[in-house]
Amino acid sequence: MSGTKPTSTLPEFLKAEELAELLRINRKTIYEAARRDEIPGAIRIGRVLRFRRDAVLAWMSSS
Known part of the structure; x- marks a missing residue:
């Protein structure tokens, strides 16, 4: 992947990468x-x- 994807375009389940x-x-x-x-x-x-x-986005916004 090149560049960071906007969070709205991320798949429901993310790979570790x-x-x-x-x-x-x-x-x-x-x-x-x-x-x-x-x-x-x-x-x-x-x-x-x-x-x-x-879950990850909620965790990131609460940290």
């Missing part, structure tokens, strides 16, 4: 924070990790 770009942090930091349950809305489907857009 998309969330890392949104927060402007490293993708590995996302995985580590998810492992420690620091990011709300994390969902694991098998080995795939996704983040609920609405």
